[in-house]
Amino acid sequence: RWAYVNGRYLPHRQAAVHVEDRGFQFADGVYEVVTLLDGRFADLDGHMERLGRSLSELRMDWPAAPRVVTMIARELVRRNGVRNGSLYIQVTRGVAPRDFKFPASVSATLVMTVKRVTAFAKPEQLEKGVAVVTVPDIRWGRCDIKTVGLLAPVLAKQQAAESGAYEAWLIDPDGTVTEGSSSNAWIVTQDGVLVTRAPSQKILNGITRLSLLRLAGERGIPVEERSFTVEEALAAREAFVSSAGTFALPVTRIDGKPVGEGKPGPVTRTLRQAYLDYVAAGVPS
Ligand code: PMP
Incomplete structure (x- = not known):
């Protein structure tokens, strides 16, 4: 099982973010969950659009162009060989010494995981x-x-x-x-x-x-x-x-x-x- 963390595809159990990540300390981040049904993302455009809105409400930039985020998502799904499951996308403001105010220069943390689902409802x-x-x-x-x-x-x-x-x-x-x-x-x-x-x-x-x-x-x-x-x-x-x-x-x-x-x-x-x-x-x- 593979995860994506800031530019790298890693074995899921080795995937980690820094202890000073603002997502960890302040919940200073946003996420999306997109379902995969028979190899198709359900409502991907809607989820990407809402991710953009959530980021902008937190005054954060996209960690990469939306097209690139989508491409990474598809690649992660492919690497995991999952046709039915769910994709988790998380973007946090990034890693910085703990301080409530936005850090002056910081790059966002982008994490994605994919989970297989055998039955969406019993x-x-x-x-x-x-x-x-x-x-x-x-x-x-x-x-x-x-x-x-x-x-x-x-x-x-x-x-x-x-x-x-x-x-x-x-x-x-x-x-x-x-x-x-x-x-x-x-x-x-x-x-x-x-x-x-x-x-x-x-x-x-x-x-x-x-x-x-x-x-x-x-x-x-x-x-x-x-x-x-x-x-x-x-x-x-x-x-x-x-x-x-x-x-x-x-x-x-x-x-x-x-x-x-x-x-x-x-x-x-x-x-x-x-x-x-x-x-x-x-x-x-
Ligand atoms: N409300 C809340 C509080 C939620 O967490 C979710 C699931 N993310 C929803 C509604 C349903 O949203 P969606 O259909 O986009 O999954």
Whole structure:
């Protein structure tokens, strides 16, 4: 297994960054996760575009031209011989003596790893849906930036796991669902309207989310981008989460209570398949 670190392809277990890397000390960096399906990157352009946006919000330059970053990604995937899996790209501000202020001259640290995935969802998760638990959203004010500062989601996901749930839904102080700890949250109302929170600084505008919105529109599914509460989700017909690695995954329990009839529904199934078909129709990476 191979990793890429600052210009070098290295055996994964030897791949390392310096102890004074600002990603390590300050979480001063950003990342992307891109899924590989049957040799094709899913939504690569969207992920690269968001990486550029995250970098610019942190006032960082691209570590290399976007084309070059893409080329390295393809080469790393090739070297690893992975056709189904996920690519992790991380860019930190670089290595410098510890000081909060930006270092005067520093070059960014670019790291990429590739992981093989044998099944993106277990059959049981698709047949029965997954459980989520709710936790207060204690994250910072710029959740629209995909930074490596992930302590709140780590604690949320751990709490979900300890409760036997798959994901944690984060609850805004106003009582609405912001998003999952590593996914966007969706419901389908009793009227058949697909609802997901509108993009703002309170959520990460998922690349999968954007594609699902487009695919829903193309299929004539009515869409509303607005906030919803847990009560509304429990009364909904369907709920699901979306992310690069889950596509659209049915949610059938929230805090131990059933969503609607407690079974995965047709809109979730249709959108999941639509996303897989959309990726499969793309050019091989
Ligand atoms: N929200 C959060 C907080 C996330 O971490 C993720 C996964 N990166 C998402 C939403 C989903 O985004 P995407 O569809 O781009 O993976």
